[in-house]
Amino acid sequence: MQRDFPDNASRHQQRLLLGPGPSNPYPEVMEAMVRPVVGHLDPAFLAVLDETSERLRRAFRTCNALTLPVSGTGSAGMEACFVNLLEPGDTAVIGANGVFGARMCEVARRCGAEVVRVEEDWGRPLDPAALLEAQRAHPGARIVATVHAETSTGVRNDIEPLSVLQETDTLLLVDAVTSLGGIPLDVDAWGIDACYSGTQKCLGVPPGLAPLTFSERAVERVSSRDTPPQSWYLDMGLIGSYVGAERRYHHTAPISMVYALHAGLGVLLEEGLEVSWERHASVGAELHAALSDRGFTLLAQDGNRLPQLTSVSLPDGLDEAGLRRRLLHDFDIEVGAGLGDFAGRAWRIGLMGHSARRSSIVALLGALDALLS
Ligand SMILES: *Cc1c(COP(=O)(O)O)cnc(C)c1O
16 A cells, blocks of 8 residues: 655654744644535535634724635735736836735736836835825825735835825735734724735644735725726635625635634634734744844844844855755754845744744754754
């Protein structure tokens, strides 16, 4: 008989995941994933789906009726927002200070939009005033879009000052893939019209769903489109009629992933959002200090550093790829390589969800000290 997994795969089930995601899922989440699969129209499943949406509202801090997990990873959430809110010829103002802001520009371009790109150097936060100024220069812009937690650089972009967009006809779209559950996010208070996240970062759930929420303004924008969204799969009108009261079949919900997200949100809300933010903040600060002590250079600007994702350049003379390989092979610890401008000279260290605990730091620093001595 063939074994289910080759030897080297089964041996590595207990990795400590300290990269930019996936993070280690909460044990409760993995237990939920082995629940029996039921049908996507089974009342027992629909009750779990409804409760998942309700938990998402609490996590996003919103009353938005259209709040649901999109099938697919965080990128599906990004795509769902852009294809539903933009039509060919529309103008979109987009902040870009890292890989994910740049990706938003590309997705908007593929929707046929004219992109007004507001740039900032890698490692520095976007200036909200620059985004608002771009919107004033293009008052017909349909959206202003920005990434809350730029996972490629470890920078937090300030969202709250953009709430004044509510006084305009321009919608505010925010990527909260790495921020939801990890740092303060307040969808309604900050006037966010469309927000998406991912399961495998600070929610402590495997990759596979993209939590999403649309304000009433965003829902109106979708229903008043001249043309249907070019993606049938991510059409929020059609998906909304399955998740909503009509329960009309659109596509098969990923049952086990919904159970997993339901359980992960249960862990988060039982801990308490603020307590989770505080836990991420304290382990992040501890890691920042410990790495600085060891001669690493933090790449994100002080004051806007993410606790859940630390980007650092290594002390001179260290081979980043070789060290990263040894951390993985000798110590079962994964850290991430630098992306884009930071490739080849930096690491990205995640402390997200279940991985955001002191024991992760102790293990990482112990391994690093052993490798560097
Ligand atoms: C990880 C990430 C994404 C993409 O999510 P996937 O799950 O990889 O599709 C988008 N935006 C940000 C900020 C991310 O960190």
